[in-house]
Amino acid sequence: MLAYIIRRLLYAIPILIGVNLLTFTLFFVVNSPDDMAVSQLGEKYVTPEAIAAWKVKNGYDKPLFVNPDAAGVAAFTETIFFNKSVKLFAFDFGRSESGRDITTDVSTRMWPSLAVALPTFVIGIWVNICVALMVVMFHATRLDRWAVFLFVSLMSISYLFYIIGGQYLVAKTWRLVPVSGFHTDGQVWRFLILPVLVGVIAGIGSGARWYRTLFLEEANQDYVRTARAKGASEISILFRHILPNALIPILTGVVVLIPALFMGSLLIESFFGIPGLGSYMLDAIKSQDFAIVRTMVFIGSILYIIGLILTDISYTWADPRVRLN
Amino acid sequence: MRVFFGPRMRTLLLAVLMLPALGCGEPPWNNPNPPSPEGQVVYQSVMSPAPPKHLDPATSYASDESLFLMQIYQPPMGYHFLKRPYELIPLGLEDFPEIRFLDEDGNEVAESDDSLAYTRYTLTVRADEHYQPHPAFAMNEAGEPLYLFDDAAQGRRFSQVPDFPQTGDRPLRANDYAYGIKRLADPQLGSPMLGFMSQYIVGMSAFSEQLAQVPRDGWVNLDEYDMAGLEVEDERILHITIHGRYPQFLYWLAMHFFSPVAPEVDRFYHNPGFAERNLTLNWWPVGTGPFMMVRNDPNSEIVLERNPNYREDYFPSEGAPGDAEAGFLDDAGKRLPLVDRAVFRLEKEVLPLWTKFLQGYYDRSGENHGNTKGVFDQAFIVGPDGVEMSGDVADHGITMSPDVKPAIYYYGFNMRDPLVGGYTEEKRKLRRALQIVFNVEEYLAIFYKGNGITAHNLIPPGLSGHLQGEAGINPYTHEWVNGEAVRRSIDEARKLLAEAGYPNGRDARTGEPLKIFIDVQTQAIGNTQMNWMDRIFGQIGVQVEYRPADWNRTREKLLTGNTQIYSHGWLADYPDPENFLFLLFGPESPLLCKCDGANNSNFEHPEYDELFRKVRVSAPGPERDAMVARMVEIFREEAVWLYAYYPKDIYLNNSWVHNTKRHGISKATLKYIRIDSEEREQRRREWNQPVTWPLYAAGLLLVGLMLPGVTAYRRRQNATARQGEN
Numbered sequence A: 001m002l003a004y005i006i007r008r009l010l011y012a013i014p015i016l017i018g019v020n021l022l023t024f025t026l027f028f029v030v031n032s033p034d035d036m037a038v039s040q041l042g043e044k045y046v047t048p049e050a051i052a053a054w055k056v057k058n059g060y061d062k063p064l065f066v067n068p069d070a071a072g073v074a075a076f077t078e079t080i081f082f083n084k085s086v087k088l089f090a091f092d093f094g095r096s097e098s099g100r101d102i103t104t105d106v107s108t109r110m111w112p113s114l115a116v117a118l119p120t121f122v123i124g125i126w127v128n129i130c131v132a133l134m135v136v137m138f139h140a141t142r143l144d145r146w147a148v149f150l151f152v153s154l155m156s157i158s159y160l161f162y163i164i165g166g167q168y169l170v171a172k173t174w175r176l177v178p179v180s181g182f183h184t185d186g187q188v189w190r191f192l193i194l195p196v197l198v199g200v201i202a203g204i205g206s207g208a209r210w211y212r213t214l215f216l217e218e219a220n221q222d223y224v225r226t227a228r229a230k231g232a233s234e235i236s237i238l239f240r241h242i243l244p245n246a247l248i249p250i251l252t253g254v255v256v257l258i259p260a261l262f263m264g265s266l267l268i269e270s271f272f273g274i275p276g277l278g279s280y281m282l283d284a285i286k287s288q289d290f291a292i293v294r295t296m297v298f299i300g301s302i303l304y305i306i307g308l309i310l311t312d313i314s315y316t317w318a319d320p321r322v323r324l325n
Numbered sequence B: 001m002r003v004f005f006g007p008r009m010r011t012l013l014l015a016v017l018m019l020p021a022l023g024c025g026e027p028p029w030n031n032p033n034p035p036s037p038e039g040q041v042v043y044q045s046v047m048s049p050a051p052p053k054h055l056d057p058a059t060s061y062a063s064d065e066s067l068f069l070m071q072i073y074q075p076p077m078g079y080h081f082l083k084r085p086y087e088l089i090p091l092g093l094e095d096f097p098e099i100r101f102l103d104e105d106g107n108e109v110a111e112s113d114d115s116l117a118y119t120r121y122t123l124t125v126r127a128d129e130h131y132q133p134h135p136a137f138a139m140n141e142a143g144e145p146l147y148l149f150d151d152a153a154q155g156r157r158f159s160q161v162p163d164f165p166q167t168g169d170r171p172l173r174a175n176d177y178a179y180g181i182k183r184l185a186d187p188q189l190g191s192p193m194l195g196f197m198s199q200y201i202v203g204m205s206a207f208s209e210q211l212a213q214v215p216r217d218g219w220v221n222l223d224e225y226d227m228a229g230l231e232v233e234d235e236r237i238l239h240i241t242i243h244g245r246y247p248q249f250l251y252w253l254a255m256h257f258f259s260p261v262a263p264e265v266d267r268f269y270h271n272p273g274f275a276e277r278n279l280t281l282n283w284w285p286v287g288t289g290p291f292m293m294v295r296n297d298p299n300s301e302i303v304l305e306r307n308p309n310y311r312e313d314y315f316p317s318e319g320a321p322g323d324a325e326a327g328f329l330d331d332a333g334k335r336l337p338l339v340d341r342a343v344f345r346l347e348k349e350v351l352p353l354w355t356k357f358l359q360g361y362y363d364r365s366g367e368n369h370g371n372t373k374g375v376f377d378q379a380f381i382v383g384p385d386g387v388e389m390s391g392d393v394a395d396h397g398i399t400m401s402p403d404v405k406p407a408i409y410y411y412g413f414n415m416r417d418p419l420v421g422g423y424t425e426e427k428r429k430l431r432r433a434l435q436i437v438f439n440v441e442e443y444l445a446i447f448y449k450g451n452g453i454t455a456h457n458l459i460p461p462g463l464s465g466h467l468q469g470e471a472g473i474n475p476y477t478h479e480w481v482n483g484e485a486v487r488r489s490i491d492e493a494r495k496l497l498a499e500a501g502y503p504n505g506r507d508a509r510t511g512e513p514l515k516i517f518i519d520v521q522t523q524a525i526g527n528t529q530m531n532w533m534d535r536i537f538g539q540i541g542v543q544v545e546y547r548p549a550d551w552n553r554t555r556e557k558l559l560t561g562n563t564q565i566y567s568h569g570w571l572a573d574y575p576d577p578e579n580f581l582f583l584l585f586g587p588e589s590p591l592l593c594k595c596d597g598a599n600n601s602n603f604e605h606p607e608y609d610e611l612f613r614k615v616r617v618s619a620p621g622p623e624r625d626a627m628v629a630r631m632v633e634i635f636r637e638e639a640v641w642l643y644a645y646y647p648k649d650i651y652l653n654n655s656w657v658h659n660t661k662r663h664g665i666s667k668a669t670l671k672y673i674r675i676d677s678e679e680r681e682q683r684r685r686e687w688n689q690p691v692t693w694p695l696y697a698a699g700l701l702l703v704g705l706m707l708p709g710v711t712a713y714r715r716r717q718n719a720t721a722r723q724g725e726n
Helices: A002-030 A033-041 A048-058 A080-089 A102-137 A142-156 A159-173 A188-219 A222-229 A234-245 A247-254 A257-263 A266-272 A277-286 A290-318 B007-021 B063-072 B174-184 B194-198 B204-212 B263-269 B350-359 B373-379 B391-395 B425-437 B440-447 B490-499 B527-538 B551-560 B578-584 B606-617 B622-638 B677-687 B693-718 B721-725
Strands: B042-047 B077-079 B088-090 B098-102 B118-124 B230-232 B237-243 B291-297 B301-306 B341-346 B380-383 B386-389 B399-404 B407-413 B452-454 B478-481 B484-487 B515-521 B543-549 B565-571 B641-653
Touching: A002 A080, A002 A290, A033 A048, A033 B551, A048 B194, A080 A290, A102 A142, A102 A188, A102 A234, A102 A257, A102 A266, A102 A277, A102 A290, A142 A188, A142 B693, A159 A188, A159 A266, A159 B350, A188 A234, A188 A247, A188 A266, A222 A234, A234 A247, A234 B693, A247 A257, A247 A290, A257 A277, A257 A290, A266 A277, A266 B350, A277 A290, B063 B291, B063 B301, B063 B341, B118 B174, B174 B204, B174 B230, B174 B237, B174 B263, B194 B204, B350 B677, B425 B490, B425 B527, B425 B622, B425 B641, B440 B452, B440 B527, B440 B641, B515 B527, B515 B551, B527 B543, B543 B551, B551 B565, B578 B606, B578 B622, B606 B622
Parallel strands: B042 B341, B515 B543, B515 B565
Antiparallel strands: B077 B088, B098 B118, B118 B237, B230 B237, B291 B301, B301 B341, B380 B386, B399 B641, B407 B565, B407 B641, B452 B641, B478 B484
16 A cells, blocks of 8 residues: 555656646736736836846746746756746745745644634534435435425525525624634634534535435445345444445545645635635735745645545545555 | 433433523623723724735835834824824924935025035934834843844744743834835835835935845844935934935825834844744834734734833824814823724625624724725715715714725826827817716716715815815816806717717718727726716717726736726825826826836826926925916816716714724824723623524424434334335
8 A cells, every 4th residue: 555655646746746837827827927026016106126126036037937048957947937836845835925934824824724624524524424314214205305405405505695694694683603703712613603504504405415316326235125124223224334335435525625624715714704724825816926826726736636545545444345556 | 101202302402402501601692802901992993805915114005004004103204183184293203304405515505596406304303202112122131132043943932023021122213214214225125115215315226236235144234334315413313315306205204114113123033033933024013103013913813002112192182174073172182092902803705894893893894995885885875965874874873984085096098099199189179078978977976876076187185286166177078057067068079079070979081980998907897887888978979898907917008008098096195286296297107117107198298297397396385386287277178087086985983983083194093093992892782682592493493304304214113014015
């Protein structure tokens, strides 16, 4: 397994270079270094000298990909792309365009992101699986049909509606929890109730419907009929037989998300005032802060790759027949 | 007897019924603010949705950032809080700077003397001005700085300024102002003021070039390098020499760029490893103002606290006419600041902000959030006397603080464009026809609920050069009828269009329809506005094509002159007509200066330019007013802009907030705000009693949903195979 993991990690290098190249190209198609300088310096009294000085100071005074003034390898190394990308691979994220240390910001902001994303993720899966198993238990009954109708309805509603509706009802009309905010003063849970509730409810439709499909496939297998014939209770059949056997597709969809929980959620964090990485990324895009955008995409790619590797590893735990070669 | 619910179900049911009591504590439960420190009055507000990027007075150039900087720093000059028109007052200085005019040899000459080469400003700093307590000033027993480290490891345990156990302070010195100005010239910092101020302050460019050659490894003491235009006479006196005459320099002295910076502070923040933990002057400003920063988490909140070393400062006892009646002088003579602490929270979305304001958790709304307009608009209705508050908002006792910003938003013609540009009579008539047909009053009423004033002049109200009434109207677009300005008729526009060579909106020579192109900024305009413009130009047969682009692309077009009609705006730096008249100064054309010039219309008019040069260097007075009036006249004659308006800003204040008068230029107004915290507490409790029935209902719903499932499950479990077959 170790060889497999090392091989997968090595495969990650060209993927990360490609992602970085793509991010770089897309960013600079929309923004030029001059645009970035103006964005940072303000829009008044900005002289060409000030723009030039900003570019020199921040390392944007070189050509993007190829330096025609340099010879040999330097033609590629004396470029913005090379200089800004190489340090990423050493996990030196440098400073944002406004001068803040990105590593410090990321390490500070990932905790609020996790504080929301982790309970939403765990409770969401638990609720979705329980609901799906219950519906499977009543398969082909009126309850099942109504449940599917409900799931599809829930899926059809925009995520934004859950957020705004949740804030309107729970925080504004009923005044049960703060409408937004985040404080690490021992009462952080007060600020997490609503975003977690919204996240869980918004995910029930698609989650439970997906799991129902997986469980139904298993519910028609011979071993289930055998278990039932042996007198096992429905609860036992669902949790001891169907659930473990449906784990592989569940793990495929779930484990890959675990590392990405650090990255937070753009919408939830923005609406609920959670100072996490999701809103960090959003702010960076708005303020044309390429250093942060590049870093966040890079970290996101790494976490995704780790998620995929963990998924593969989890298969061996869920199904002993799987071998990673 | 068979028990319907098993023990597990009973526990669950009990838990559901107890939900409302689970750890919710004393109501209100929805209070997002942590408890205030005992006995402190805390002002609760929001920061801009885009958190501050720079809090260094040398590099910051955004009004959202000024909100913090101007509470912490004391530039040499400031503005009177209440008086209008805006009035400069000494802030960090004993008195107004003493101004002397010099010739090339340094001899004093009269202001009107042709040999005048320099102006020298002598600044005398206040004797009672002290810095806030800060670790940069902390000394050990030997009188050496306590927190100077040789390597990053020594200071690793400090991640923010409040982590330092020892602090110190010292009086403000004249050299601190000089040091602050030298920092503007430091190429390492990249101050936006460097290019502009180098034109004025003697020796600034040379100083900057000299510094650029200095190898940088850690702190560079700028005191070791001289700038010709700066002379520190003693601890309290500083001379600043600028080239020629530039009366507006006094206004610049009221901006945060000229804030004092203590060299010790600069040295402190250059400690090894500090920058990696964001321990920089860019994030932890240090000043002599009424407040000091005690928490800076731009991701969440910024907290200012009363500076215990702030000098004796009192609420003004004079104001503008009407201020006493409005209650703005009720606190006259009270010691400032009137609040102990100010918390500015990051609130990205409008709905939570608005909800919290109505719940009483924010003291004011609209103060520093550009996106509030959408929700904010629900609070207003257009009544017979203008904008009024809607019922719900008025019932809360909320008050309004309207203000016309010293700003102008406009659509300008590119005067180099072959179709709409040029200086012939035909071109002027074409532009005037388009001006008349663009009904600004209707546009503002529909899209801004009347929160704007049609601009007849490029100088906003409140500044000299702006005239009210009949004398202030643009006679080419409006007439004075029954005591009010009335837009000229569409027929007149048609006539002008025909005289310009486009009868009924068609080119008289080719018969082609007249089509104009408007470059719009995507974030600043919607489809409804474009549809409205289609309709109004359609009245005279003119077709419109829109070229939407983001700001970066719009800027590119402006720089290259590749535009016909463009949208733009300008917010005053200081309350002087010169700051608006320069928007049409020929050399400011981006095509001429090859820079981000402000004259995006590329307007070139020798008389206007000549007058501007004189206005720029002349002192206020009738002669200057006459020149300004002539420049405004040229602006109207030449019809340089399609339309323009002065935006109105409205803040809403909860009833417990006092001294809410707006200041269009200065942000240093936090020290005047007074909060009635008892009333606030009472209102918050009144407005935020939780509604608990939904919790019980949700619990019962859960049970109700589970019950049939449990029943069906039990029935199924108890069923026999034979029964199933039946």
